[in-house]
Amino acid sequence: MYSIFQGRSFLAEKDFSQAELQYLIDFAQHLKEMKQQHLPHQYLAGKNIALLFEKTSTRTRAAFTVATTDLGAHPEFLGANDIQLGTKESVEDTGKVLGRMFDGIEYRGSSQSVVTQLAESAGVPVWNGLTDAWHPTQMIADFLTIQENFGNLAGLTIAYCGDGRNNVANSLLVTSAILGVNIRIVTPTTLYPDDQIVALGHNYANQSGGTVQITDQVAEGVLGADVIYTDVWVSMGEEAQFEARIKQLLPYQVNQQLIEQTKNEQVIFMHCLPAFHDTQTSYGKEAAATYGIQEMEVTDEVFRSAYARQFDQAENRLHAIKAIMAATAGNLFIPKV
Template sequence: MQAVNEELALSLKGRDFLMLVDFTKDELQYLIELAIDLKKKQKAGETYHPLKGKTLGMIFEKSSTRTRVSFEVGIYQLGGQGLFLSGNDLQLGRGETIWDTAQVLSRYLDGIMIRTFAHRKVVELARGATIPVINGLTDLSHPCQALADFQTIYEHKGRLEGLKMAYIGDGNNVVHSLMMGAAKLGMHMAIATPKGYEPDADIVEQTKANTLDSGSTLYVGYDPKVAIADADIIYTDVWASMGQEAEQKERELAFADYQVNDELVKLAKKDYLFMHCLPAHRGEEVTESVIDGDQSIIFDQAENRLHAQKAIMAAIMS
């Protein structure tokens, strides 16, 4: 096992962390177990500085609470330092090409985390950089969130393989990353969205191809009752994400039958766990009774952003 872990550790060094589909099941499992180990070290007050003297540049073109705090605290706890870089200060892709920016930052930094809108920016940045690039969120993908979610499920359920996750709501970046990871890790996934709000068709097809290797299943449909039946995990997200505020009223009408409430969760397994990536709008996508109930693990998820991201940074930047 030690030899296998050493091989996995070597395979991750210097890699970019852009989408979960880029990693094998074993590599994802290694990152989850590393995150759990780093969490134990932090809780025990153990000093662990594999990134001593290293600097992470953190580019934010989208504002954030959890992403900024967890990355900045995480790199500090690993012995390095984080440098906040506002999108307005960098003029990324406007005053200077993304390629040139990537080349310059690679001369100063040891890693880059970027949280932005267009996924192509992250891809272009990674192509131009000679240091690891981490996707902190794009409109297409949110791999750091998904890795933390799988860590949280593993801690509560003791396994991932064979579990069923039901996602009710918008077919957005979070569900894209959950789909990719679930297919790799052997979890069954069922998604219910209103018509016109389905997940990206290419990602659905890519995910279906990966389910053939892991033995998992993927359901994408429109009926939340079908999706949630016998689910081990229930997951939802806001109906209108950042940048979609103008669509709020329209989306409220479209998603009216997709609220996760006491009646709907009765169709899941009795020991289901409820998850939400936050921020949440209580009374919209989920009722207070569910999100603040005994089976909600939303704050464990939020905490694990710190530990999962520390695992990513330690694995690819050390």
């Protein structure tokens, strides 16, 4: 039985071709339909999956847990205080141990090098649930959401407004370029993405027919966009930079005026969550009390509007992760793509 995915890890989008990423998006859409119809799809029956979480999570943990269960496997959660990863035991040794006990390993943490070392030593598929560099499972969910709305991907335009050098911006830039989607990173010059990421994006875009644009000009960056995407201004571990980020990024806040600047009535809004769109969280209350700001990267008006697709994205994390796990660990027959 031949599968181009079998046994592969999913560490970064750049490791997969346009056809392979498109297959995962389409497979995720198929699995979503199967779940909605209550059709069983236990491609991982009898297997055990390790879920390593050095960083806290809502969507990633819930999606991996439910996806593992739906696929017929057993999920085992291992939090930051549950194992010795990188403290009393090396990443390599941990990978070798877990690889002998589990059929697949998810890792969510800071370091891309850690998830890479796990993949090199475990001997089973390893899936990147998020690192500081990339967020690949999010991308399959995101482009599934876009495909559901527009029916296709190639030729569409995404404008990402916010911190241009975080993991989501990196992943959006590269994944869009691979898929032939036009990507614009709209961000202050001080937060431009790394030159190597931009160069990688241009290389992929030259092959796919997409375009890559980095700009600090909001009106130019969002004009004609099909998708407006944003993310938190302060990533996990950067909380000390709240004040500086607010000053830098307030002009890039996704509000109704910015939506109207797209001049596209079919535009949709996306956010990978969590979002600071009100003061109903401790972070939101602290920001309001300290900096006098009620909303950050997106206004409550846009967040609750008809443009918004962030909860579709959140649900699609489940179906995307399920597709990735089944394709790489499920012994499926998948013709070469």
